[in-house]
Amino acid sequence: MAKLNWGMIGGGEGSQIGPAHRLGALADGHFTLAAGALDHRADVGRAYGQRLGIAPDRAYGDWQEMLAGERNRPDRCDLVTVATPNATHFEITKAFLEAGFHVLCEKPMTVTVEEGEEIVRIAARTGRICAVNYCYSAYPMVRQARAMVRAGDIGRVRLVVTSFSHGHHGDATDADNPRVRWRYDPATAGVSGQFADCGIHALHMASFICDDEVERLSADFASTIPSRQLEDDAMVNFRMTRGTVGRLWTSSVAIGRQHGFDIQVFGETGGFRWASEQPNQLVYTPVGGRTQIIEKGESGLYDDARRLSRVAIAHPEGFPLAVANIYCDLADAIRGTPRDGLPSAEAGLRSMAAVHAAVASARAQGAWLDARPPMLR
Amino acid sequence: MAKLNWGMIGGGEGSQIGPAHRLGALADGHFTLAAGALDHRADVGRAYGQRLGIAPDRAYGDWQEMLAGERNRPDRCDLVTVATPNATHFEITKAFLEAGFHVLCEKPMTVTVEEGEEIVRIAARTGRICAVNYCYSAYPMVRQARAMVRAGDIGRVRLVVTSFSHGHHGDATDADNPRVRWRYDPATAGVSGQFADCGIHALHMASFICDDEVERLSADFASTIPSRQLEDDAMVNFRMTRGTVGRLWTSSVAIGRQHGFDIQVFGETGGFRWASEQPNQLVYTPVGGRTQIIEKGESGLYDDARRLSRVAIAHPEGFPLAVANIYCDLADAIRGTPRDGLPSAEAGLRSMAAVHAAVASARAQGAWLDARPPMLR
Amino acid sequence: MAKLNWGMIGGGEGSQIGPAHRLGALADGHFTLAAGALDHRADVGRAYGQRLGIAPDRAYGDWQEMLAGERNRPDRCDLVTVATPNATHFEITKAFLEAGFHVLCEKPMTVTVEEGEEIVRIAARTGRICAVNYCYSAYPMVRQARAMVRAGDIGRVRLVVTSFSHGHHGDATDADNPRVRWRYDPATAGVSGQFADCGIHALHMASFICDDEVERLSADFASTIPSRQLEDDAMVNFRMTRGTVGRLWTSSVAIGRQHGFDIQVFGETGGFRWASEQPNQLVYTPVGGRTQIIEKGESGLYDDARRLSRVAIAHPEGFPLAVANIYCDLADAIRGTPRDGLPSAEAGLRSMAAVHAAVASARAQGAWLDARPPMLR
Amino acid sequence: MAKLNWGMIGGGEGSQIGPAHRLGALADGHFTLAAGALDHRADVGRAYGQRLGIAPDRAYGDWQEMLAGERNRPDRCDLVTVATPNATHFEITKAFLEAGFHVLCEKPMTVTVEEGEEIVRIAARTGRICAVNYCYSAYPMVRQARAMVRAGDIGRVRLVVTSFSHGHHGDATDADNPRVRWRYDPATAGVSGQFADCGIHALHMASFICDDEVERLSADFASTIPSRQLEDDAMVNFRMTRGTVGRLWTSSVAIGRQHGFDIQVFGETGGFRWASEQPNQLVYTPVGGRTQIIEKGESGLYDDARRLSRVAIAHPEGFPLAVANIYCDLADAIRGTPRDGLPSAEAGLRSMAAVHAAVASARAQGAWLDARPPMLR
Structure with a gap:
């Protein structure tokens, strides 16, 4: 080829x-x-x-x-x-x-x-x-999670809880470092700091795995380092189209969390969690049953999880290959065999609408606001 | 004696x-x-x-x-x-x-x-x-955490994030089981379900470790199983007296989480986390440094962590002995040598005020309300 | 009563x-x-x-x-x-x-x-x-493991691998500390150092869970701190009566291991592992299936695991209550309703025979020797 | 270029x-x-x-x-x-x-x-x-481990303990599957089964990190599935040139272990462990101090760990990029700027000598034999 x-x-x-x-x-x-x-x-x-x-x-x-x-x-x-x-x-x-x-x-x-x-x-x-480039959504076990939700393996999704919280901007003595400072200055970063930087990965992930869209939200923003104008910590509660309750925490002052991106999804008949620092496992519990470890590369995975993995079970695949999976999906799409799952311009638009809604909500003491872009309401 | x-x-x-x-x-x-x-x-x-x-x-x-x-x-x-x-x-x-x-x-x-x-x-x-009986606060490593905050080991506390989320009421087919149902019925449980049952342990823990009090809060409650009148999932954002930002999630439908009580505390110069399912370790990271495992029983712990442990390092002590620690503190107090740390009636009162504030906030679309009891404002 | x-x-x-x-x-x-x-x-x-x-x-x-x-x-x-x-x-x-x-x-x-x-x-x-007092054998999840082997849940046991390796005697500058030194001096400790001190707990555990006895063994002993006459590190390979292969490592110079007692058991149709630092879980994998977490307190445990636990699932019980379980079994036995599982004088005798066999094997360059006491051959 | x-x-x-x-x-x-x-x-x-x-x-x-x-x-x-x-x-x-x-x-x-x-x-x-292609040795944190040993960060190495034990050949009903059977048949696999297949990765790793060579060894082999002529489980004790004690366990019937390759190294002033399933961390404990997590990508790593990593801290890099690191080192060597660390033909030769020595030792009831190739004695 x-x-x-x-x-x-x-x-x-x-x-x-x-x-x-x-x-x-x-x-x-x-x-x-x-x-x-x-x-x-x-x-x-x-x-x-x-x-x-x-x-x-x-x-x-x-x-x-x-x-x-x-x-x-x-x-x-x-x-x-x-x-x-x-x-x-x-x-x-x-x-x-x-x-x-x-x-x-x-x-x-x-x-x-x-x-x-x-x-x-x-x-x-x-x-x-x-x-x-919402590349985290291209990890094989994230694709497995989405496929499980779609197949009804955990029933209707009641609740999704996600965080993307690290501590790399937690050192106040480093806050004036230009590499850090621009992120919390509206002149350079726009309306939002940490939520626009990391939170939208988590918000996209929630939509991606739940196969649903965020409809409305309520936000609480904080600048825990006082010199910052934009938030370095945010909590966003949301509701999805089919009624799923969502909770999203993002922070850049969570000292000790290195990457800190994880997601938990709870449905009527089961729940699971995935974390970007151990991306090759999905920890799944059927209601009334024992917690199980689903491994990348095990037999019986859904197709999207299987085709986006390159090496055998327990041979870890990391972040660069999640990015590579985005490019694999792009190559397929360009060649005329598009795959479901590639994050689209609509996904990019929805993120921006959610950022602006969260900023407005935080300013309005957590008022619940529509999170959708006007054209997709 | x-x-x-x-x-x-x-x-x-x-x-x-x-x-x-x-x-x-x-x-x-x-x-x-x-x-x-x-x-x-x-x-x-x-x-x-x-x-x-x-x-x-x-x-x-x-x-x-x-x-x-x-x-x-x-x-x-x-x-x-x-x-x-x-x-x-x-x-x-x-x-x-x-x-x-x-x-x-x-x-x-x-x-x-x-x-x-x-x-x-x-x-x-x-x-x-x-x-x-906020017995979790009597685990040795929780006492260590509180002592570290008091000693300034992590600087001013910026942020505390805690959850007490399990999945034991997540089975809708079991929701009419009388052992479960009463918890979500106002006639038997009062104004709040999961937040009053488990959330207040987490809220007390946040105050206990941070050595500070919750001042105001904003809540989002959900009944993810529709037949329930009271919430089975709640998110509470709060602020403490000294400005610390707080985030508390509690759920009883988080299938796969067994106990699910944990807390993360982030200050100016470090952060740590503790979880009730691995209660003998405190995971600590100084700003700019490596994550360290602090073990119950190691040399150099603060006095409260040392005196409330009975066996050597890496010999785990569990929940019943945390309860026993409450009784040790009671015995000391009764005998006239009171220890700092025993949860008081004031702590019990503050919890009730927070429950009522959270219920009111959730009904008012997340409005920020005073969380303090009138007599302690 | x-x-x-x-x-x-x-x-x-x-x-x-x-x-x-x-x-x-x-x-x-x-x-x-x-x-x-x-x-x-x-x-x-x-x-x-x-x-x-x-x-x-x-x-x-x-x-x-x-x-x-x-x-x-x-x-x-x-x-x-x-x-x-x-x-x-x-x-x-x-x-x-x-x-x-x-x-x-x-x-x-x-x-x-x-x-x-x-x-x-x-x-x-x-x-x-x-x-x-082989008290580790009285942890509920160790009793569960033994019951699973007896019930045939993992088929015939092929292999048992155990270690009891810590690092608390790894500091050479502390080796002359009388509290440490006597353990490695034949005048005070007898024929064996670390193997007699900790190794026999692991050896007993292997017999206990596999419901079988050690028949012969081959040992390699080392004194990694040269001033020590007795071993501070030992590897013992063994075979059990029904052909199970055994591997046991014990060390007191494994710096960074705090307690370090764990066991893995592998049979024809499944395997599991247990560790004394997370004693409330048994990690089980059926052949061809996913790894599962068996929790103390979950429904459906074998009777011995159930009756020796006091508090609900995910409320950890630790070392002191494992010792308490030995006393519970003793009380039952004294009152005339003996329970299976209490470590007997025969178990104590077998340990001594194994210690002496291991010492002799190590001196004979790892020769395979009978590990059984004469009276039980 | x-x-x-x-x-x-x-x-x-x-x-x-x-x-x-x-x-x-x-x-x-x-x-x-x-x-x-x-x-x-x-x-x-x-x-x-x-x-x-x-x-x-x-x-x-x-x-x-x-x-x-x-x-x-x-x-x-x-x-x-x-x-x-x-x-x-x-x-x-x-x-x-x-x-x-x-x-x-x-x-x-x-x-x-x-x-x-x-x-x-x-x-x-x-x-x-x-x-x-001893590719595991090219993981950044393995290179960090080797650099730490060379720099004296853990003092003289007393003890190295490694295992490469999985369960993927543990299903006896699958033992006649041609994809599995050839590995345990001398006609197709040669003198050794599991030790030659996986064990030599672990043996090489021990030499690589300790920067030392295996001098003599004693082996215990077992065919836990009786139809197998070659071993599916092996324990090898060894000694290195500078006196380091070694212990290596390898198995293909350890049901529940997915990859199962890990190594622990214990020296006079510290110890660490690394596992191929969490390859981006090195867990390090200085003698008398707390256990620390060393992260790929953190500041202050040794040069070899830094240059062989592509993305930021806590963005995992997996197995395929460890192989890629071997090719990076080859490209450098071909271009005339050889790096220390590339596994050489001498390393390949030493492995074969160790395999033959282990087979002979196992047949001789664990006799200690020279593990070195004649030309390198």
């Missing part, structure tokens, strides 16, 4: 996100790194692209140059990844979709709800794929 | 709570079971009391008979435990306090806030001990 | 073992501490006994005095616990058995195999109970 | 090992899959190679054809991976080394000790790299 051509915008040398995408895109051999505009410093980006093996004429200085260079090539990129600062996601994604490229956009997809709605409309109109 | 005379009201044959109290009171040799009114069926209670070794004339048929029989004996009970149905705690506790007995009352201490205030006043006036 | 009279030899003030026995004997109300010779310093022992509530005439100065004082009393001790230094176990146990007392002896029951055989013969001849 | 050309022998469609190598070689962009002889069925292998993107003229029918085709190409393979059945490793590895190729050979490198010695000599003579 011919490899697909892949281009990347952002993710330059020294970034965390660049290597994760490159590893994810290349690991399974579906994509070739064909083009890139990797750095906001044009020369640095061109040089780095060439060091990564991109041909000189496709190692671009910025995204506009890349768009111009790629749009009319016969071997143009099949997929473009947007991994630039948050505020630029919208215009770049929009431009490449309109030029007929498939796009994988880093989260958050946009800054405003209106931008998100526009992306959804453009994707629908152009028929292009616009995916958002 | 002479043993103290102990009497018990309730906790008859077949109850869960009776054996836990007897084991707790007798384990360390501080008390002798001298009197009891153990069952609401007078004959059954008298017979059972005698089988437990109580002298026939002190195996009473009901608490009034016991009060009359004990109040003028020279060898009267030094301590009376009240382990009767919730609605009767108030009158029995009141009567024995007024007759000059020390009392250990099961939680909840009362049903209304007004009753709670009255108990606090009576205890103050009589100079008698009125303790409430 | 009338309480039984209990006497204790050894276990004086400041010992680890005394409190564990007193808590164990008194916790469930079966015994009263009626007599004692608690210290090798007669005056100290008498005074301490009286402080513990023993009547002055039964607070003895040494065991001979206690034997003389108790043997003809109408209310004489129903049970005597021997918790003195190892080398004295034999003569005291022998004397009390011959005088018609039931005895609980601390492990090791004797120093030589011949002494062990004599105790077995005396117990048989007198009809008295002589139990040995 | 130009990509290196990589060729693969074996690892055809449907094999476990092929995808792991391809993922490992390609993940970080160091290699291009340039040539291959992937299947013992020539046509099948050629077709599969082309589907994987190999040019038709380099998709070979067998290894001889590949050797002939590659040896004189200007763009010939920089590295050849040998992932064929065990019995063929020797001749293929030998032929490619002699033709001047660098080789990565699957374990076991050879079947006999003599063959192993010949490979070592050829590698030395030709100056080519001959590495063996």
